[in-house]
Amino acid sequence: MATALVTGGTSGIGAAFARQLAARGDALVLVARDAARLEESAARLREAYGVEVEVLPADLADRGSVLRVADRLTDVTRPVDLLVNNAGFGVHHALTDPDPGPHEHAVDVMIRAVLLLGGAAGRAMRERGHGAVVNVASTAGFMTMGSYSAVKAWVMTYSESLANELHGTGVTVTALAPGWVRTEFHERAAIRTSSIPEVLWLDADALVAECLADVARGAVVSIPSRRYRALMWAVRHAPRPAVRAASRRLSSSRH
Numbered sequence: 001m002a003t004a005l006v007t008g009g010t011s012g013i014g015a016a017f018a019r020q021l022a023a024r025g026d027a028l029v030l031v032a033r034d035a036a037r038l039e040e041s042a043a044r045l046r047e048a049y050g051v052e053v054e055v056l057p058a059d060l061a062d063r064g065s066v067l068r069v070a071d072r073l074t075d076v077t078r079p080v081d082l083l084v085n086n087a088g089f090g091v092h093h094a095l096t097d098p099d100p101g102p103h104e105h106a107v108d109v110m111i112r113a114v115l116l117l118g119g120a121a122g123r124a125m126r127e128r129g130h131g132a133v134v135n136v137a138s139t140a141g142f143m144t145m146g147s148y149s150a151v152k153a154w155v156m157t158y159s160e161s162l163a164n165e166l167h168g169t170g171v172t173v174t175a176l177a178p179g180w181v182r183t184e185f186h187e188r189a190a191i192r193t194s195s196i197p198e199v200l201w202l203d204a205d206a207l208v209a210e211c212l213a214d215v216a217r218g219a220v221v222s223i224p225s226r227r228y229r230a231l232m233w234a235v236r237h238a239p240r241p242a243v244r245a246a247s248r249r250l251s252s253s254r255h
């Protein structure tokens, strides 16, 4: 029986990963801050799918807590076969804001935690000769929309680098770059979504199903849905000044 550890597994995209992994019979380790919500999610998953679900309450902004999760990933007595580095949030603050706190928080949770957990999982999985890591990046990482874009661009480059480092070891690494998905993400970050056309919204379950199929075939980059693959192909091949201009327009429509 395989075991998957999902950070941010209580809501949105992470919860969709938890449901689909449980549905295929994987045991789960769920990580998030809200301990009561973790227990509720675990109880629902045990009841619905009959799998073992462990909860590990942790604030991934706190380095010590990240190291506790890393210890769980390297515990040789309870191997983890799949790590989903998913926990994250939008950042809607100007880079020139006198308080850099929100940006530092984003770096702590979406860069430092991803780095420490990816390294720990990669080491343990390489030792066993199999395993998979999924790092949730974003299509925003191909654009230039503030620290969120910069952080997610880091996640993409980091994942491709980790995939190279682990190439041939039996361990795969996949960067998932979703477009817009209706979750708690936008409300939590106070991002206005009324200007986003309906066609650009993705369903979390469909997105995760595509991603897991990509993981199964060892894809390094997963961009779910044909429309986002086409859009991102255009963005990645467009002149950078055009990408910056489009990013400026998009950013101002969401303030």
Ligand SMILES: NC(=O)c1ccc[n+]([C@@H]2O[C@H](COP(=O)([O-])OP(=O)(O)OC[C@H]3O[C@@H](n4cnc5c(N)ncnc54)[C@H](OP(=O)(O)O)[C@@H]3O)[C@@H](O)[C@H]2O)c1
Binding pocket: 007, 008, 009, 010, 011, 012, 013, 014, 031, 032, 033, 034, 035, 037, 058, 059, 060, 061, 086, 087, 088, 089, 090, 109, 136, 137, 138, 139, 177, 178, 179, 180, 181, 182, 183, 184, 185, 186, 188
């Ligand atoms: N929704 C989108 O449109 C979209 C698009 C592209 C990429 N993404 C990425 O997808 C990932 C998941 O986002 P989502 O849309 O599913 O958001 P969500 O519904 O707000 O869920 C976020 C999850 O992360 C956990 N979390 C947040 N901060 C945490 C922390 N400091 N320590 C531990 N856990 C933490 C939350 O639980 P607690 O609050 O209990 O900690 C929750 O389980 C993120 O990395 C996001 O950047 C989202």
